[in-house]
Amino acid sequence: MTSPWTQARRAARMNPSIIREILKVTEKPGVLSMAGGLPSADTFPVEALKAACDKVLSENAKEALQYAASEGFAPLREWVAERVKSLGMKVSADQVLITTGSQQGLDLVGKILCDQGAPVAVETPTYLGALQAFTPYEPLFASLATDEEGVLPEAIKKLPQVSPGTRFAYLLPNYQNPTGRVMGAERRAAVMAAAREAGLPVVEDNPYGDLWFDEAPPAALSSYWPEGSIYLGSFSKVLTPGFRLGFIIAPKELYPKLLQAKQAADLHTPGFNQRVVYEVIRNGFLEQHVPKIRAKYKANRDAMATALEQHLPPGCVWQKPKGGMFFWIRLPEGFDAMAMLETAVEAGIAYVPGAAFYAHAPDLRTLRLSFVTLTPELIADGVAILGKVLKQALEMAPEHAP
Amino acid sequence: MTSPWTQARRAARMNPSIIREILKVTEKPGVLSMAGGLPSADTFPVEALKAACDKVLSENAKEALQYAASEGFAPLREWVAERVKSLGMKVSADQVLITTGSQQGLDLVGKILCDQGAPVAVETPTYLGALQAFTPYEPLFASLATDEEGVLPEAIKKLPQVSPGTRFAYLLPNYQNPTGRVMGAERRAAVMAAAREAGLPVVEDNPYGDLWFDEAPPAALSSYWPEGSIYLGSFSKVLTPGFRLGFIIAPKELYPKLLQAKQAADLHTPGFNQRVVYEVIRNGFLEQHVPKIRAKYKANRDAMATALEQHLPPGCVWQKPKGGMFFWIRLPEGFDAMAMLETAVEAGIAYVPGAAFYAHAPDLRTLRLSFVTLTPELIADGVAILGKVLKQALEMAPEHAP
Numbered sequence: 060m061t062s063p064w065t066q067a068r069r070a071a072r073m074n075p076s077i078i079r080e081i082l083k084v085t086e087k088p089g090v091l092s093m094a095g096g097l098p099s100a101d102t103f104p105v106e107a108l109k110a111a112c113d114k115v116l117s118e119n120a121k122e123a124l125q126y127a128a129s130e131g132f133a134p135l136r137e138w139v140a141e142r143v144k145s146l147g148m149k150v151s152a153d154q155v156l157i158t159t160g161s162q163q164g165l166d167l168v169g170k171i172l173c174d175q176g177a178p179v180a181v182e183t184p185t186y187l188g189a190l191q192a193f194t195p196y197e198p199l200f201a202s203l204a205t206d207e208e209g210v211l212p213e214a215i216k217k218l219p220q221v222s223p224g225t226r227f228a229y230l231l232p233n234y235q236n237p238t239g240r241v242m243g244a245e246r247r248a249a250v251m252a253a254a255r256e257a258g259l260p261v262v263e264d265n266p267y268g269d270l271w272f273d274e275a276p277p278a279a280l281s282s283y284w285p286e287g288s289i290y291l292g293s294f295s296k297v298l299t300p301g302f303r304l305g306f307i308i309a310p311k312e313l314y315p316k317l318l319q320a321k322q323a324a325d326l327h328t329p330g331f332n333q334r335v336v337y338e339v340i341r342n343g344f345l346e347q348h349v350p351k352i353r354a355k356y357k358a359n360r361d362a363m364a365t366a367l368e369q370h371l372p373p374g375c376v377w378q379k380p381k382g383g384m385f386f387w388i389r390l391p392e393g394f395d396a397m398a399m400l401e402t403a404v405e406a407g408i409a410y411v412p413g414a415a416f417y418a419h420a421p422d423l424r425t426l427r428l429s430f431v432t433l434t435p436e437l438i439a440d441g442v443a444i445l446g447k448v449l450k451q452a453l454e455m456a457p458e459h460a461p
Numbered sequence: 462m463t464s465p466w467t468q469a470r471r472a473a474r475m476n477p478s479i480i481r482e483i484l485k486v487t488e489k490p491g492v493l494s495m496a497g498g499l500p501s502a503d504t505f506p507v508e509a510l511k512a513a514c515d516k517v518l519s520e521n522a523k524e525a526l527q528y529a530a531s532e533g534f535a536p537l538r539e540w541v542a543e544r545v546k547s548l549g550m551k552v553s554a555d556q557v558l559i560t561t562g563s564q565q566g567l568d569l570v571g572k573i574l575c576d577q578g579a580p581v582a583v584e585t586p587t588y589l590g591a592l593q594a595f596t597p598y599e600p601l602f603a604s605l606a607t608d609e610e611g612v613l614p615e616a617i618k619k620l621p622q623v624s625p626g627t628r629f630a631y632l633l634p635n636y637q638n639p640t641g642r643v644m645g646a647e648r649r650a651a652v653m654a655a656a657r658e659a660g661l662p663v664v665e666d667n668p669y670g671d672l673w674f675d676e677a678p679p680a681a682l683s684s685y686w687p688e689g690s691i692y693l694g695s696f697s698k699v700l701t702p703g704f705r706l707g708f709i710i711a712p713k714e715l716y717p718k719l720l721q722a723k724q725a726a727d728l729h730t731p732g733f734n735q736r737v738v739y740e741v742i743r744n745g746f747l748e749q750h751v752p753k754i755r756a757k758y759k760a761n762r763d764a765m766a767t768a769l770e771q772h773l774p775p776g777c778v779w780q781k782p783k784g785g786m787f788f789w790i791r792l793p794e795g796f797d798a799m800a801m802l803e804t805a806v807e808a809g810i811a812y813v814p815g816a817a818f819y820a821h822a823p824d825l826r827t828l829r830l831s832f833v834t835l836t837p838e839l840i841a842d843g844v845a846i847l848g849k850v851l852k853q854a855l856e857m858a859p860e861h862a863p
Contacts, residue, residue, distance in 0.1 A: 062714055063662045063689045065628055067598065070573045073721040079531070100523035108526070112514040121502035124510070124703035129481070159561050159705075163727040170597055171472045191725045195572055196469065226467055260465045287465045301526035303561075303731040312464055319475040323593045324726065325565040329705040332731060 069195045077415040078187055081400070085409030091441035093428040094409040096236060096384065102352045103299045104339065111338035119334060127330035129322045131157025131306070135337040139292065139306050146268070147278030148290065150308050156317055159328045161266055161293040161305030165192035167320045168262055168289060171313070172226045173198040180218055180228040182210050184416035184425070186236045186264065189229055200418035201225060207378055209235065209242040215253035227260040227289075233268035233276045234383025237416045237427040241381050244277035251283035259287075266293040269349050271382040272357040286310045294336055296384075297349050302332045355431075356384065362435035363428065363442060370446025372453055386428040387413065390449065396426040399452065408444040471597045479817040480589055483802070487811030493843035495830040496811040498638060498786065504754045505701045506741065513740035521736060529732035531724045533559025533708070537739040541694065541708050548670070549680030550692065552710050558719055561730045563668055563695040563707030567594035569722045570664055570691060573715070574628045575600040582620055582630040584612050586818035586827070588638045588666065591631055602820035603627060609780055611637065611644040617655035629662040629691075635670040635678045636785025639818045639829040643783050646679035653685035661689075668695040671751050673784035674759040688712045696738055698786075699751050704734045757833075758786065764837035765830065765844060772848025774855055788830045789815065792851065798828040801854065810846040 078096070085094045115123050130136065136155040143150060158164045165188065173179060173196030180201040181189065190200070201222040203214040210230060218225050230250070232242040242250070254261050263280040281288035290308040298304075309317050321327070363386055364379045371377075374391030390396060397412035413425025428445075430438060480498070487496045517525050532538065538557040545552060560566045567590065575581060575598030582603040583591065592602070603624040605616040612632060620627050632652070634644040644652070656663050665682045683690035692710040700706075711719050723729070765788055766781045776793030792798060799814035815827025830847075832840060 063657075063660045064574070064712075064715060065579075065626070066715075066718060067572065067574055067576045067579075069576075070718050070722075073573075073718060073725065075717065075721055076531075076724050079724065097528050100527050103522060103526040105518055105522040105526070108522075109515060109518040112518065113511060116507055116511040116514065120505065120507040120510075124505040124507070124701035125502050126499050126697075126702045129478075159727040159731075162725075166726045170469065171475075172466070172469055174469045174471075177467075177469075188725075188728070191721075195722065195725060224467070255465075258465045295528075299526035299733075300528045301732040303727060303729070310466075313466060313468075315477065316468060316472050316475060319477055319593075320472075320597065322478050322481065323475065323564075323590075323597060324568045325561040325705060326590070327705070329561075329731060329734060330703045331701075332734070 069197055072194050072197065076187065076191060078411055081411055085404055087404065090404055090407055090409050091433060091437055091444065092409040093430070093433060093441055094411045095429055095432055097432055098296050098300065098384070099355065099431045102355065104344070104348055107339045107344060108299065108335060111335045114338055115331065115334045123331045123334045125330070127327050129318055129327045131155065131328060132330060132333035132337060134341070135333050138337060138340065139308070143279070143290070143308065147282030148285070148308070150285070154308050154311060154314060156307045156309065156314065156321060157328045157333055158305045158307055158321070159325055160295060160300070160303040161264065161291045162188055162192060163324065164291040164305050164307045165189050167307065167317050167324065169193040169196040170320045171316045178222040178225040180222065180225050180259070181418050182230060182235065184237055184413060185229065185418065186231060187415050189264065190418060198226065202417070202419045203228065207240055208246045209240055210250055212249040212253040215250055215257055215259060218259055219257050225259055227262045228254060229262045229264065230280060231264045232280050233265055234270060234380055236267065236383070237385055237411070237413060238387040239380030239383050239385040240378060241276050247277055247280055248283065251280055255284050255287060260289070261287060262289045262291065264291045266296055267383040269297050270353060270356055270384065272353060272360065273381065276382070281308065286312070289313065297345060297352065298336060298339065302336060304328065304332055304336055359430040359435055359438060362438045363430040366439045366442035370443045372446065372450050375449070384429050384431045386430060388426050388428060389422070390424040390426070392424070393456065394452070395423045397423065399448065403445065403448050406444050406448050408441045410445070471599055474596050474599065478589070478593060480813055483813055487806055489806065492806055492809055492811050493835060493839055493846065494811040495832070495835065495843055496813045497831055497834055499834055500698050500702065500786070501757065501833045504757065506746070506750055509741045509746060510701065510737060513737045516740055517733065517736045525733045525736045527732070529729050531720055531729045533557065533730060534732060534735035534739060536743070537735050540739060540742065541710070545681070545692070545710065549684030550687070550710070552687070556710050556713060556716060558709045558711065558716065558723060559730045559735055560707045560709055560723070561727055562697060562702070562705040563666065563693045564590055564594060565726065566693040566707050566709045567591050567666070569709065569719050569726065571595040571598040572722045573718045580624040580627040582624065582627050582661070583820050584632060584637070586639055586815060587631065587820065588633060589817050591666065592820060600628065604819070604821045605630065609642055610648045611642055612652055614648070614651040614655040617652055617659055617661060620661055621659050627661055629664045630656060631664045631666065632682060633666045634682055635667055636672060636782055638669065638785070639787055639813070639815060640789040641782030641785050641787040642780060643678050649679055649682055650685065653682055657686050657689060662691070663689060664691045664693070666693045668698055669785040671699050672755060672758055672786065674755060674762065675783065678784070683710065688714070691715065699747060699754065700738060700741065704738060706730065706734055706738055761832040761837055761840060764840045765832040768841045768844035772845045774848065774852050777851070786831050786833045788832060790828050790830060791824070792826045792828070794826070795858065796854070797825045799825065801850065805847065805850050808846050808850050810843045812847070
């Protein structure tokens with residue numbers, strides 16, 4: 060029997076999340092997983108959330124449980140506008156749109172800015188979820204050259220020639236997923252000057268910016284060119300991802316269209332969740348809470364750095380991340396992190412092969428390790444196993460040696 | 462200064478929700494509003510939700526606050542699959558996708574099934590939120606002829622000729638928003654036989670089906686042709702809209718694509734909300750709770766029916782709805798409900814002009830009244846004012862008389 064359904068052209072481009080497929084493979088009992096991008100559940104402020112749920116349902120139940128404004132809960136929008144001042148941003152609450160996680164922010168941006176065949180520039184590599192969010196809107200991806208600080212200003216400068224009509228550059232300046240890298244202040248200035256000069260708007264995604272270890276990252280990219288920037292933020296890494304709360308800060312020119320896209324997408328983000336989170340954070344809670352997350356993640360980062368030094372064979376290359384959740388490893392020549400995954404899982408550890416994070420020409424030698432889900436002790440065990448797997452592969456195929 | 466932003470072609474089609482704009486006008490102090498589509502906040506089970514929040518955060522906080530499966534919380538999906546058996550549907554839990562309100566279900570359906578210029582058939586009139594959800598995907602809307610039971614089987618039969626390549630028909634068989642009408646069993650059989658014969662899939666939206674007053678509506682449209690039907694459901698009208706919980710039931714053929722669209726849209730619906738709602742409903746709560754909503758809404762419906770009989774001038778036409786939340790009024794010839802709104806608001810009442818609910822050729826004489834937000838006493842007052850406004854208009858322009 061033939062199907063009565065005809066799918067949209069865009070549906071043919073959509074694919075299952077490779078990471079989610081990989082996670083299914085790697086979530087075997089007994090496997091030490093450094094694959095997931097999940098924040099540590101130990102950091103979730105359970106008691107504060109419990110008290111806030113109770114308060115909201117005791118004092119404002121009818122409002123919290125009713126349909127609500129598509130823009131979001133006004134006091135939370137005010138809080139966000141105030142909060143981003145510390146990133147050098149001067150915005151008003153009416154530029155803040157509360158989203159159902161920052162993934163929805165990416166979807167709404169794609170919906171109002173992407174056309175079939177119109178280029179969108181992304182870092183090499185970039186966040187997989189953004190590729191997934193934009194893909195249904197059928198852009199052409201242009202991969203921007205990067206180094207250990209992120210995108211190169213020259214790559215932005217060349218864009219009007221090599222990829223005319225690019226709608227925006229999607230950039231993650233802080234502890235990027237997957238590479239963990241952070242963009243320095245000079246680089247930011249150079250990149251944003253180049254973007255402005257090229258007339259290339261920037262979509263800045265900042266889920267990890269609060270997770271710095273020794274010093275806060277420089278000012279937001281959006282602070283350099285507010286009218287040419289959209290900023291995406293999230294409560295997932297500093298409070299809980301399970302409430303699905305993020306936000307967009309947009310130039311006033313774009314806000315009405317984003318709002319219409321938001322109405323069409325889910326009417327509004329759960330008002331209950333917005334009020335509960337606002338109740339938790341309104342009186343400076345994050346000032347006490349986030350430093351604890353930083354300290355915990357920093358200890359884990361250090362444990363992984365030590366273990367990598369100790370166990371990885373020569374020829375593996377990585378940077379020690381200054382924040383965030385991830386190490387990004389490049390294996391010696393000839394390695395294929397995807398091909399090696401099965402062996403690694405059998406040996407008892409899991410990672411995410413880096414290939415998933417490239418819009419084009421994946422670097423098969425790369426892999427991502429999360430340092431926030433395991434304890435320092437298990438990180439040491441896991442990295443030791445990874446080292447053993449790599450050394451065995453080197454012995455079996457010595458041409459891999461650097 | 463010129464803008465650096467280029468918007469997507471689809472963005473030009475998107476518009477602010479007319480209803481939300483109207484609500485801003487009508488939400489004046491002292492105005493009796495029958496405009497909103499909000500369920501009565503008195504029906505929200507505050508204590509049950511409070512207990513469930515506490516339980517989930519006491520017993521399963523880490524899971525509830527962590528990232529979760531895009532498909533939704535497994536026990537909730539099981540519950541939905543079991544629940545819809547009462548609608549004649551036989552589905553498995555792996556056909557259930559939890560969505561961020563059923564508005565998101567509409568967006569995901571549009572995303573995977575609508576192409577630029579490909580027709581989508583809708584009832585005349587239809588739910589405005591669906592028009593908004595589908596519009597960014599640039600379909601051509603085909604308006605299906607209807608009567609007091611909804612879409613006519615003949616309209617479906619003609620569709621392959623008059624609108625070849627129609628992707629699906631979007632139908633609301635139960636107490637439709639805005640008309641309040643319900644499709645009888647014979648009509649359902651005839652419509653679905655015609656759809657099957659025409660090879661025209663159906664997207665069935667059922668937010669109001671539980672809100673029947675005297676007898677439950679007939680079996681779901683989807684039960685007649687499961688492989689040609691997508692079913693959308695919601696917890697907004699039987700529990701709370703503020704948790705933003707809905708679901709899609711899809712044929713197995715379409716499920717993976719809907720799931721990919723869901724991942725791209727917001728990764729997953731808040732896991733906390735899913736667990737809390739499951740905790741509330743798992744042991745038959747709705748069997749006690751929903752009858753209370755029905756009784757309350759029925760009393761309001763009766764109050765409005767009585768008041769309409771008493772106060773509306775001759776020539777106004779309406780059906781007494783057998784469930785749901787809305788009366789749909791057609792004014793005498795020459796009236797324009799949109800043009801009259803300002804006068805009505807000044808007189809102290811608000812409604813939604815019906816024009817917003819048409820894909821084409823709006824019937825300017827129509828308006829929608831909600832009977833669930835005011836008390837029976839205020840409904841009587843509000844309808845009396847509406848009657849006065851109409852009678853005054855008739856006196857000033859007697860050619861309106863029927």
